[in-house]
Amino acid sequence: MGGQHVTAPVATDAEREALTFAAFDIDVHLRPAAQQIAVRALLTVRNDGHSPLAHIPLQVSSSLDWETIRLAGHDVAFTVATLNSDVDHTGQLHEAAIALATPLAPGATLALDVTYSGTVPQSAQRLITIGTPTDAALHTDWDSIAVDFTGLRGFGNVVWYPVSSVPVILGDGARVFDEMGEHKLRIAAARFRLTLTDEFPHGHAPTVALINGRLVPITLTEPPAAGAEVPGIATASLDSAFLGFEAPSLFLAVRTAHQATNTALYTIPDDDSAVEAWASAAAFVTPFLQGWLGQEPRSQLTILDLPDPEDAPFETGPLLVTPVQQATQDELDDIFAHALAHAWMSSPRAWLSEGVAHFMGTLWIEKQQGRKKALESLESSRTALALAEPASPGEGPGQPLAQAISPVYYRTKATYVFWMLRDLAGDAALSAAFRNYTPTDDAARGLGPNAHADYFEKLIERAAANSGESSSLGPSPDLPRDLSWFFSDWVNADKGLPDISIDSVFPSHTEGDNWLVAVNLSNSGYAAAEIPVTVSNPQTSITQRVIVPARGKVTQRILMQGQPTKVQANDGTVPETEASIHIRTLGEADGAPPSSPPAVQQ
Numbered sequence: 001m002g003g004q005h006v007t008a009p010v011a012t013d014a015e016r017e018a019l020t021f022a023a024f025d026i027d028v029h030l031r032p033a034a035q036q037i038a039v040r041a042l043l044t045v046r047n048d049g050h051s052p053l054a055h056i057p058l059q060v061s062s063s064l065d066w067e068t069i070r071l072a073g074h075d076v077a078f079t080v081a082t083l084n085s086d087v088d089h090t091g092q093l094h095e096a097a098i099a100l101a102t103p104l105a106p107g108a109t110l111a112l113d114v115t116y117s118g119t120v121p122q123s124a125q126r127l128i129t130i131g132t133p134t135d136a137a138l139h140t141d142w143d144s145i146a147v148d149f150t151g152l153r154g155f156g157n158v159v160w161y162p163v164s165s166v167p168v169i170l171g172d173g174a175r176v177f178d179e180m181g182e183h184k185l186r187i188a189a190a191r192f193r194l195t196l197t198d199e200f201p202h203g204h205a206p207t208v209a210l211i212n213g214r215l216v217p218i219t220l221t222e223p224p225a226a227g228a229e230v231p232g233i234a235t236a237s238l239d240s241a242f243l244g245f246e247a248p249s250l251f252l253a254v255r256t257a258h259q260a261t262n263t264a265l266y267t268i269p270d271d272d273s274a275v276e277a278w279a280s281a282a283a284f285v286t287p288f289l290q291g292w293l294g295q296e297p298r299s300q301l302t303i304l305d306l307p308d309p310e311d312a313p314f315e316t317g318p319l320l321v322t323p324v325q326q327a328t329q330d331e332l333d334d335i336f337a338h339a340l341a342h343a344w345m346s347s348p349r350a351w352l353s354e355g356v357a358h359f360m361g362t363l364w365i366e367k368q369q370g371r372k373k374a375l376e377s378l379e380s381s382r383t384a385l386a387l388a389e390p391a392s393p394g395e396g397p398g399q400p401l402a403q404a405i406s407p408v409y410y411r412t413k414a415t416y417v418f419w420m421l422r423d424l425a426g427d428a429a430l431s432a433a434f435r436n437y438t439p440t441d442d443a444a445r446g447l448g449p450n451a452h453a454d455y456f457e458k459l460i461e462r463a464a465a466n467s468g469e470s471s472s473l474g475p476s477p478d479l480p481r482d483l484s485w486f487f488s489d490w491v492n493a494d495k496g497l498p499d500i501s502i503d504s505v506f507p508s509h510t511e512g513d514n515w516l517v518a519v520n521l522s523n524s525g526y527a528a529a530e531i532p533v534t535v536s537n538p539q540t541s542i543t544q545r546v547i548v549p550a551r552g553k554v555t556q557r558i559l560m561q562g563q564p565t566k567v568q569a570n571d572g573t574v575p576e577t578e579a580s581i582h583i584r585t586l587g588e589a590d591g592a593p594p595s596s597p598p599a600v601q602q
């Protein structure tokens with residue numbers, strides 16, 4: 001039992017990277033009074049590497065110990081090494097390595113039956129190591145098993161289920177966070193079953209259980225009041241066909257339930273007074289979300305109150321774990337515009353889940369404070385996106401949005417993509433695509449690192465055809481709008497950002513008061529973009545939409561009344577590597593007869 005402890009790990013990074021979990025069937029037994037967890041897990045693992053696997057590495061938090069590993073009904077010998085890795089709050093993992101008699105061939109799967117157990121007290125070791133003050137560190141790393149609140153966020157916080165990962169440390173750039181994203185993407189297609197048994201002390205029956213952010217019903221067997229030594233038993237379970245882009249998480253707590261619009265809140269007594277303001281924000285924001293996403297959300301939003309008002313919020317799927325505190329109504333409205341969007345738009349793909357929620361947040365700003373403020377909020381995160389993007393597709397792999405693992409892509413870039421789709425297909429078509437979106441249909445097209453799915457593209461193309469709302473470049477309304485050029489440059493591959501400039505402008509006086517303005521545009525980036533081009537003078541303005549091809553040039557001729565004084569290309573909705581708005585001011589001289597076009601200042 002327990003494996004042989006070794007000082008140097010047996011498994012290699014190549015083996016850790018090759019192993020993918022295809023199915024989890026987990027039986028969790030909690031004894032919160034002792035902070036204990038005991039787990040039996042039936043796992044299906046697959047070799048996604050190119051060469052046979054000699055070892056199967058399995059990792060859990062360093063506060064948990066491996067007990068048995070069985071293959072085909074037989075106990076197998078294994079070694080256990082302690083790895084330094086900040087994907088767990090303790091800063092370390094216990095890695096079991098099984099030496100296979102016959103190496104696992106590429107593409108082959110293996111069924112494992114494992115047990116491990118231990119305690120999960122709060123630990124902020126990884127943050128204290130890099131100099132975070134203890135108090136602040138504990139408000140970030142709040143995961144633990146305790147009587148009134150058990151919170152296990154999974155890989156990246158507490159590795160409470162078996163994983164296989166390359167060791168990474170905080171302070172090494174964004175590697176811990178990239179590894180978290182990579183983990184979620186790799187197990188997105190995994191089947192996940194969990195049965196929970198909780199032995200709670202008398203008087204501390206849990207009132208809320210959440211597995212992977214999903215509220216699950218609790219069955220209680222209370223102990224007889226007299227025998228305080230005998231624990232009560234609470235059970236709950238979840239069975240899902242696929243995980244989606246989420247790290248498995250487990251929450252169990254003693255809280256008071258409050259019902260609000262499309263929202264269930266579970267609070268501690270200290271925070272009951274804030275519930276009314278939170279509930280009113282849920283009611284206030286709901287009609288806005290209904291307008292975009294449909295009458296009924298796919299599930300309810302669950303808000304779970306954290307033990308301490310300083311604790312850092314966390315969200316996964318339609319669950320927001322946060323201190324439920326007094327806040328201004330505007331602050332609460334902003335929180336609900338994002339959080340409730342997750343209750344409507346559930347997707348196993350990060351860019352459609354987090355991207356849509358963040359997009360709704362920016363539309364809420366537009367509705368409440370105007371378009372200018374909404375575009376400013378987009379612009380505030382554009383620089384980080386431009387820095388992350390490869391300057392040219394050859395210079396770095398980047399992250400195709402469809403398989404993105406970093407928030408700067410699946411949140412920031414995705415939000416821009418939806419703003420651009422508003423202009424390309426119209427609000428009605430985008431809204432219809434969201435309403436018609438079905439997570440299981442999308443998942444059926446494949447999930448994970450190699451999935452190449454055009455489900456959402458087809459939804460919005462069909463919706464654009466049916467809405468009859470034609471954008472300037474749309475073909476006849478009966479034909480599906482072909483958005484494949486857009487999806488191939490912005491979603492299915494990472495072509496970086498466009499870099500557009502106004503090369504030159506030639507206004508020419510035609511007849512009467514009419515002017516024809518030739519605007520020469522170029523794009524030195526590798527992604528094509530459709531941008532608005534506006535010519536104006538103090539009396540009038542004309543806007544046309546223009547596709548500027550990747551690494552290409554285009555001339556747009558715009559007819560207007562009166563002499564033009566200004567040309568603007570892009571309004572901030574298309575993110576570019578440098579600025580996302582280009583303005584050229586035209587002088588009196590810029591109006592000579594067409595035969596002798598003046599040189600326009602650059």
Ligand SMILES: [Zn+2]
Nearest residue numbers: 315342354357
């Ligand atoms: Zn979110």
